[in-house]
């Protein structure tokens with residue numbers, strides 16, 4: 001019997017991460033549903049109503065929590081096929097670049113950048129044991145430095161000092177990691193789910209959660225001919241889906 005592919009999704013107790021879990025379950029994956037609050041994670045698991053999902057407590061801004069999650073997952077499996085680094089925070093609003101406190105910027109980077117790297121490194125040995133490891137780093141259209149230089153871009157004026165920079169940094173890390181792994185079976189991509197109605201933006205987003213999750217899932221399941229080291233954003237590039245960096 002073919003074993004099920006296993007995926008860890010951070011920040012999956014609600015919104016885009018939760019829906020990503022649902023879609024991957026439908027595709028036959030076994031899901032480790034990451035949640036920084038175990039109770040919320042278990043409630044989410046109950047809503048999914050499947051034998052192939054379990055909650056894992058993981059706060060990506062807390063080294064001890066990441067280590068504990070690695071230990072827990074390691075007691076359940078020797079192999080992880082997919083890591084979806086979805087957990088993210090927006091930070092306070094506004095984030096006026098000349099005045100937003102470095103403390104606030106650090107908080108955003110702790111989750112969106114350093115936390116993502118720490119999770120990736122901590123679970124790397126399990127991913128290496130997969131025949132076809134996939135890493136999806138959930139980024140934002142606002143990460144594009146090229147588009148931030150284009151006055152005709154619809155988000156040209158959205159220039160906060162914390163969130164966008166944290167996702168641009170995440171993109172830079174994605175490029176570097178994908179390059180390191182270029183001669184291996186790994187595929188590592190940065191994927192923008194699009195401006196989506198969730199708690200993240202008080203539901204002001206224009207896209208739907210199922211569409212956002214489908215964008216992530218698409219790159220979680222790519223085959224050996226699929227892309228690596230790319231930045232995908234249907235919002236930034238509706239025709240090709242490939243965003244300028």
Ligand SMILES: NC(=O)c1ccc[n+]([C@@H]2O[C@H](COP(=O)([O-])OP(=O)(O)OC[C@H]3O[C@@H](n4cnc5c(N)ncnc54)[C@H](OP(=O)(O)O)[C@@H]3O)[C@@H](O)[C@H]2O)c1
Pocket residue numbers: 010011012013014015016017035036037040058059060061062085086087088089111115138139140141192193194195196197198199200201205
């Ligand atoms: N929504 C959009 O328009 C949009 C656009 C572009 C990119 N994104 C990105 O998409 C991802 C998901 O966004 P969303 O709209 O689903 O946001 P959301 O509704 O705010 O959900 C965020 C999830 O991340 C979790 N999380 C936050 N900090 C965490 C930490 N330190 N450790 C573990 N989990 C943590 C939250 O947990 P709690 O429930 O405990 O808070 C929640 O499960 C984020 O990376 C975001 O930057 C969103």
